[in-house]
Structure formats: structure tokens, C-alpha cells
Amino acid sequence: FTKMGIRPPRGLLLYGPPGTGKTLLAKAVAKESEANFIQVKGPSLLSMWVGESEKGVRKIFERARQVSPCIIFFDEIDSLAGKRGMGHDGGSKVTEHVLNQLLAEMDGIEDNADVVIIGATNRPDMLDAAILRPGRFDRILLVGPTDKKGRLEILKIHTKNMPLGKDVDIAELAEKTEGYVGSDIEGLCREAAM
Numbered sequence: 001f002t003k004m005g006i007r008p009p010r011g012l013l014l015y016g017p018p019g020t021g022k023t024l025l026a027k028a029v030a031k032e033s034e035a036n037f038i039q040v041k042g043p044s045l046l047s048m049w050v051g052e053s054e055k056g057v058r059k060i061f062e063r064a065r066q067v068s069p070c071i072i073f074f075d076e077i078d079s080l081a082g083k084r085g086m087g088h089d090g091g092s093k094v095t096e097h098v099l100n101q102l103l104a105e106m107d108g109i110e111d112n113a114d115v116v117i118i119g120a121t122n123r124p125d126m127l128d129a130a131i132l133r134p135g136r137f138d139r140i141l142l143v144g145p146t147d148k149k150g151r152l153e154i155l156k157i158h159t160k161n162m163p164l165g166k167d168v169d170i171a172e173l174a175e176k177t178e179g180y181v182g183s184d185i186e187g188l189c190r191e192a193a194m
Contacts (some may be wrong), residue, residue, distance in 0.1 A: 010136065035068075035070055057098060117189060145181050
């Protein structure tokens, strides 16, 4: 990046249907890169006390800078970064303040290239346009249902400690589970064991 005169991407947004492995993918990225990992579940940051939600966002970014290299993973980011001006109740003001704080912190990490933000959502259409601009979430990646080969690998993982009957063909199961996401396959294996 230095040689080419550009800064590395700061943010990655993962979107797709529930159960496709967005959270698992973020954890794998952190493990492979040997970076510290801070997971934030969007709704858990929201507080009814004035200023507490914004303070929570600031603390997360402060901690990430202290333990860098670090990946901050915002699960269900749409609950924190929804479109502004869409709500009619007082609660929407809280989320707007949180969004503003989040935008300020994302821009503020310019001096610290060792903090990367990954967000995950099932509803990218609900996100505020300001968070999707380059410099915040530079990459937007669809995480969809896997193909037959991927389903076979997921089946192998979830059946490796299961006593399978001789008539169980997991390759055939992989073929028959088209459209299933990882959590569906895990549920299928659990039900079969039960």
C-alpha cells in the first residue's frame, strides 16, 4: 500500500441472509491475521441514558487502538447505523447520535492503520448512506448460501463426532440441501442426532 501511495481499506461490510456465516467469517479473518478481535452486538450498545451509547462507541474504538492490530466487528450494524430521519419516535434520536459518533470514530482512525472495522447486516438497504461511502466501508461483500462443495464441508464439520449409519451419504445430503445456509445445516444435523 505504501509503495502504491494509497492507504489500506479500513472497513468491510458483510451482508447476506441470516445464517450464512458472516460472524464466523469475521472471526476467521481475525484469527488468520493474528489480530485482536472485539465483537459488538449492535443492539447491546443502545442505552436509554443520554450519552451512554455514544460513550460506549468511543470506548470500543479507544480499546481497539490500545490493543492494535485489532478488528472491531459490529454484528447487526443496521441497528446502529440506520438511515437518519426515518423514525418518528424519540428512540430514533438515540440511534442518530450513535451513528454520528460511529462516523466520527471511523474517520478518526486515519492515523491508526492497525484498526479495521467489519460490519455485518441482513439489511444493507437500511444503512445510512454516510457509512457506506469510501473511507468508511471500503469493501462491501455479499455472503450468500454456499454451493454443494461448501455444504459438504459444513456437513463434514457437523457430523465428524456423530455416529453415522452405513446408509448415510453426506455427499447426497449436500446435493439435497441446496439453498440451505450454514445454520440450516447445523440445525439439520442436530435434529438428526436428536
